[in-house]
Each structure stands twice: as C-alpha cells, then as structure tokens.
Amino acid sequence: xxxxPTILHLDMDAFFAQAEQAxxxxxxxxxVVVGGLGPRGVVATASYEARVFGxxxxxxxAQARRLAPNAAYLTPRGGFYRSISEQVMxxxxxxxxxxxxxxxxxxxxxxxxxxxxxxxxxxxxAGERLRADIRAVTGLTGSVGLAASKMxxxxxxxxxxxxxxxxxxxxxxxxxxxxxxxxTLPGIGPATxxxxxxxxxxxxxxxxxxxxxxxxxxxxxxxxxxxxxMALARDDRPVVAxxxxxxxxxxxxxxxxxxxxxxxxxxxxxxxxRCVRRLRGAGLxxxxxxxxxxxxxxxxxxxxxxxxGPTDDVAVVREAAAxxxxxxxxxxxxRLLGVGVSGLADYTQEDLFAxxxxxxxxxAEAAEGAGGGxxxxxxxxxGVSEGEGDVRGAGDVEVAERRWHPGHDVRHAxxxxxxxxxxxxxxxxxxxxTPWSEPGRVRTFRxxxxxxxxxxxxxxxxxxxxxxxxxxxxxxxx
Numbered sequence: 310x311x312x313x314p315t316i317l318h319l320d321m322d323a324f325f326a327q328a329e330q331a332x333x334x335x336x337x338x339x340x341v342v343v344g345g346l347g348p349r350g351v352v353a354t355a356s357y358e359a360r361v362f363g364x365x366x367x368x369x370x371a372q373a374r375r376l377a378p379n380a381a382y383l384t385p386r387g388g389f390y391r392s393i394s395e396q397v398m399x400x401x402x403x404x405x406x407x408x409x410x411x412x413x414x415x416x417x418x419x420x421x422x423x424x425x426x427x428x429x430x431x432x433x434x435a436g437e438r439l440r441a442d443i444r445a446v447t448g449l450t451g452s453v454g455l456a457a458s459k460m461x462x463x464x465x466x467x468x469x470x471x472x473x474x475x476x477x478x479x480x481x482x483x484x485x486x487x488x489x490x491x492x493t494l495p496g497i498g499p500a501t502x503x504x505x506x507x508x509x510x511x512x513x514x515x516x517x518x519x520x521x522x523x524x525x526x527x528x529x530x531x532x533x534x535x536x537x538x539m540a541l542a543r544d545d546r547p548v549v550a551x552x553x554x555x556x557x558x559x560x561x562x563x564x565x566x567x568x569x570x571x572x573x574x575x576x577x578x579x580x581x582x583r584c585v586r587r588l589r590g591a592g593l594x595x596x597x598x599x600x601x602x603x604x605x606x607x608x609x610x611x612x613x614x615x616x617x618g619p620t621d622d623v624a625v626v627r628e629a630a631a632x633x634x635x636x637x638x639x640x641x642x643x644r645l646l647g648v649g650v651s652g653l654a655d656y657t658q659e660d661l662f663a664x665x666x667x668x669x670x671x672x673a674e675a676a677e678g679a680g681g682g683x684x685x686x687x688x689x690x691x692g693v694s695e696g697e698g699d700v701r702g703a704g705d706v707e708v709a710e711r712r713w714h715p716g717h718d719v720r721h722a723x724x725x726x727x728x729x730x731x732x733x734x735x736x737x738x739x740x741x742x743t744p745w746s747e748p749g750r751v752r753t754f755r756x757x758x759x760x761x762x763x764x765x766x767x768x769x770x771x772x773x774x775x776x777x778x779x780x781x782x783x784x785x786x787x
Contacts, residue, residue, distance in 0.1 A: 311457035314432045314476050315421035316548060318454040318462035319401065319439070322471040324414035326356035328393055329383055329716060331448050331769045333728060335740055335748035340364075340380035342373050346715065347564040349644065353385055357471055383716025389766040390414075393447050400442050404435060407548045414451075417459055419548035429476060436474050448744070448769035458544035460495055461485070482542035487514035494539045501528065501536075516540040557591060558599065558649025559583045566605050566642030573639055573646070574631065580648040581630045585623040593653045594619035598629035601647035602637050609645075610637055619654040626650065712756055713737040720764035724752065727764075732756060745771035 321327070325343040330336045340359035344352040350370035362377040374382070394413040401408045401416055405423025410416045420426035425435045436453040443451050450472040454465025457479040464485070469475040477485060486493070491511060492502045505511070508527055510519055517540050525533035538544070559580050567573050577600065588594065596619045603609045612633040616625070630648050713719070713732040719739055720726050727741035730751065737756050742749025744767055754761050 310479070310543070310545065311421070312479055313421070313426070313428050314455040314457050314462075314479060315419065315426045316456055316459055316462045317404075317418040317420055317432070317436055317439070318456075318459070318466040319397075319416050319418070319451050320454075320463075320466045320470070321397065321414035321443075321449060321451040323354055323356050323360075324449075325354035325385060325390060326359070327449050328390060328769070329381075329386075330356060332389075332744045332766065333716075333740070334742050334744070334746060336381050340377050342370075342377065342380050342382050343385050343716070344370055344373075344382075345562070346370060346382055346384055347562075349562050349564060355380075381716075384714045386717060386766065392766070393449065393769070396447050397443055397451070400439060400446065404439065407550050409548045409550065417462065417548045422548070429478060433474070433476050436476070440472075440474065446770065456482070458482070458542065459546050459548065460539060460544040461542060463495075464489075464493060486540065486542055487512065487517075489513050491516060494536060496532065496535060496539070501532075504528070513540045556599070556649050556651035556653065557584060557588045557593060557595065558601075558647055559587065560601060560645060560647030562603075562645045563643070566644050567646075568639075568642045570639060573643060574634060576646050577630050577634050577648060578627050580646060581627045582623055584648045584650060585621060585626050588621050588650055594621040595650035595654065596620075596652035597650065598626055598633065599647075599649040599651060600630050600633035600637070601645070601649070602634075602639065602643055603645035604639070605642040605644060607644075612636060613651075615652065619652065718764035718766050720762055721752075721754075721758075722760035726767060737761070743767050744769045 326341045329341055329343060330339075338358065339356075340362065341356040342352055342359050342364055343354045344350055348371065352364060352366055352368045352370055352373050354366055355364040355368075355373070359373075359377050359380050362380075364373045364377050364380070370382070373380070390413055397414070398408065398410060398416065401418050404425045405418050405420055407419035407422040408416055409418075420432055420435050426432035432455045436455050440451060440453055443449060452466050452469040452471060453474040454462040454467070454469055454477070455474070456462040456465050456477040461477050461482050465475040465477050489512060490502075491497050491505050491513060492499075493513065494516075497505070504527065505516070508519075508523075510516055510527075516524065516537065521534065521537040524537045527533065528536060561576070561580065567576065596617075597613050597615045599611060599613045601609065601611050614629045614633055616629070620626070626648070713729045715729055715731055717729050718726065719729055721739065721741070724739075724741045726743055727739040727749065730738040730740050732738065735756055736753050737758075738751060738753045739761070740749050740751045
C-alpha cells in the first residue's frame with residue numbers, strides 16, 4: 310500500500326444529462342433523463358434534478374416517466390459524448406502516463422507516476438487543478454477521489470459527488486469503510502450482498518468481524534479471500550494504462566417482438582455489418598463471432614463460433630452470424646438481437662471473401678443512403694468494451710423510425726442552430742438556442758421542411774469572438 314493518496318479517481322457528474330443541460334440553456338436546473346425512449350427503453354443517465362424523483366440509471370423508461378412526468382426525455386448523442394470524453398481523457402494524460410479509463414466518464418490516474426503528486430498537499434492541488442481544467446475546457450463538472458488505493462479512491466469520488474473532491478488520508482481507510490454497506494466493496498453485487506445479509510453480515514466491519522475463514526465458507530475460496538482483503542482496505546491493484554478491448558459488439562432492442570424469421574435474419578445481417586464497421590474503426594479483428602438473442606419471454610441465448618484466424622471481413626462475420634442463427638429457436642418472437650466479435654487482434658487474416666465483403670459493404674452503404682439506414686438510437690450497442698459503465702447504463706437500445714430525435718441537433722436556414730423538442734403527426738418542434746445563449750424560442754415545422762436539416766453539436770464552451778446571445782449568423786435565439 311502507498312503512503313500517500315496519489316491515486317486519483319475521476320467521475321464526471323451525471324455525464325450524459327449534464328452534457329445535455331450544458332448544451333441546452335432551457336434545460337439547466339431542470340429534470341433531464343437520457344436514454345431509449347421507446348416502450349422498452351432504459352434510462353442511461355438522469356440529472357440530479359431528476360434523481361430527486363427516484364429516477365436512476367438502468368431503470369425502465371416507462372417507470373421513469375411515471376416518476377417524473379414533467380422531465381425532459383432525450384435520446385443519447387453518442388458522438389457528442391465521446392468528443393467530450395476525449396477532451397477529459399486528454400487532460401488526465403497531461404497529469405500522468407498511467408491513465409486507466411473505465412468508461413467515457415470515469416478513469417483512474419496514478420499521479421505519482423507522472424510526478425504530479427507525492428504527498429497529500431500536492432495530490433489535493435493536482436485534483437483541484439484538474440477539476441478547474443475540466444470546467445474550463447468542457448464546461449462540465451467532475452468529482453475527484455484521492456487515496457492510496459484504487460478501491461478507496463473510487464469510494465472517495467462517490468462521496469465527493471456532485472462537483473467535489475474528497476481525499477482519504479492513508480491509515481484512515483478502515484475507519485471509513487467500517488460502517489459502510491457490504492455493497493460498497495468491489496465484487497459484491499446484489500446476489501452476493503443478499504447471501505451475506507442472510508448470514509447476518511450487512512456492513513464492512515461485520516465482514517472483518519466474521520473472519521476470513523467464514524468468508525471463504527460463505528463465498529468460496531477465491532471470492533472469500535478477495536472480499537476479506539478489501540474489507541481490510543488491502544488493495545494493491547496498479548493503475549493500468551491500457552485496458553485492452555475484449556470484444557466489439559452492437560445490439561438492438563425492438564419495440565415490438567419480431568416473429569418473421571426472414572426479418573430476424575435481415576436484422577442479424579444488418580447488425581453484423583455495423584459490428585464490422587466498429588471493428589475496423591478500432592483497427593481490430595477477431596476470431597470469435599457471437600450472436601445474442603433475447604426471446605419474447607426474456608430468456609437470453611448466446612451462441613458463438615471461433616474461426617481459424619482473426620478477421621474484419623463483413624462477409625465472414627455475416628455468414629458466421631447466419632449459421633449461428635440457424636441453431637436458435639425464435640418461435641414466439643425475439644425482443645433483442647446482437648452481434649459481436651471477440652478474441653481480438655490488431656491484424657487480419659486474408660481470406661477468399663474480401664471482394665464479396667467490399668461489395669456487401671457498398672450495398673449496405675447504398676441502402677442506408679436510400680433511407681433504409683440504421684435504427685434511430687442513442688449510443689449504438691456497446692461498441693468497444695472499455696470496462697464497466699461505458700455507455701452501458703443505457704441498457705437496451707431502442708429502434709425507431711423517426712427522422713427527428715428528441716435532443717438531437719438541427720439547423721434551420723433562417724433561424725440557425727437548435728435542437729429537437731419533439732415530433733409527430735408530420736410536425737417537428739425545435740428550440741433555437743446554443744450552449745452560450747439565453748434560453749431560445751420554440752418553433753414548429755413540417756417534418757419535410759427543406760430549410761431544416763440535421764445539425765452538428767456545438768462546443769459547450771463559447772468560441773472566442775462569438776457573442777453569447779447570438780445563435781448563428783442567420784438567427785437569434787432570444
């Protein structure tokens with residue numbers, strides 16, 4: 310264990326929701342919920358104003374709407390969140406070469422390895438400077454925990470929320486942990502927590518009092534030893550700079566169960582195409598193709614096939630996924646489909662399907678350009694695995710056939726940039742404002758209005774030379 314609190318854990322505050330509030334002046338200080346908006350959508354992130362009503366991540370969206378009917382409900386903007394994450398991670402890497410991202414909005418940093426801190430005072434100074442830099446560069450806030458171990462640093466950042474910093478002095482960890490719930494410790498989920506509760510163990514101190522032998526008896530050798538060590542605040546895990554992706558995958562949840570076998574096959578092929586695009590975008594290839602099917606009764610089946618060598622060939626992945634589907638009974642309908650590739654490598658093996666793959670990709674791109682494109686959704690599938698939390702709070706991804714998605718950016722030829730408040734019955738309602746303007750006016754257009762088009766996200770920090778009240782050269786957002 311270290312003798313100084315030089316491990317930093319950063320966790321951005323209600324990241325998706327905070328980013329939406331920062332980009333939309335009319336939503337600041339109000340309840341905002343981000344996630345899938347269909348009947349089977351799930352909450353990705355809720356603002357602190359929405360959490361007051363009991364809304365939280367991974368909650369079914371229908372339940373969230375019952376708890377907070379007047380909140381703003383928005384679909385995620387994956388590219389926007391990733392761009393902010395890249396800025397934040399860049400600031401962390403300025404502190405140290407040892408940065409371990411856990412998700413888009415969360416990471417560990419070894420301050421000592423970068424010479425940024427060596428004792429409590431320097432660690433606190435580095436943490437406060439980081440928070441200030443994040444606010445200056447992104448306009449958002451993050452909470453920082455500082456401790457001598459990763460486990461305690463993460464607990465400290467949770468205590469610091471929202472928008473704070475907590476430093477745990479080495480030697481005080483046991484006293485801090487003692488009254489906390491057993492669920493505080495890494496590796497203790499709902500099932501293990503219930504198992505311990507039935508044994509009369511509900512706090513970390515009660516784990517210590519029970520003793521290591523009892524923990525091993527209750528949880529098994531490996532898990533019991535690990536939990537007991539954590540209860541004693543023993544955590545020597547290093548900050549690992551590179552967290553290798555274990556898999557690349559995409560999945561869609563459908564508002565209405567799919568029964569038609571031909572349609573199911575077409576969806577699997579489409580998912581395979583998207584998965585390969587993500588794979589290639591990450592510069593990776595893989596040997597194992599995975600098909601995931603969640604049936605009408607919520608039972609989930611996973612099937613996999615391992616190839617002779619790694620590939621990023623769309624035809625190969627398509628064919629493997631189709632073969633896997635042949636062995637799955639879809640009678641009764643399916644509610645979720647997913648395709649993934651694991652066993653990743655940074656090279657590919659040439660095969661006979663390269664030309665076929667190029668043709669298939671060209672056909673897919675042409676189909677999307679003709680209007681048969683990908684499902685409207687927030688953050689696509691699960692992408693490249695980066696550890697717990699990375700967009701995974703979004704849970705199931707909804708499929709919709711709308712052109713205009715609540716919360717997404719648009720631009721009007723006369724009124725400038727804005728965002729979609731809602732659409733339906735051939736109309737789309739847009740609020741015209743920018744991150745650096747006053748709350749803007751609302752206007753309604755036909756969904757096919759030629760002057761209205763999909764827009765790009767604007768920076769959250771006002772660019773030099775741009776007046777704060779001006780939405781664009783073509784329109785005023787007041």
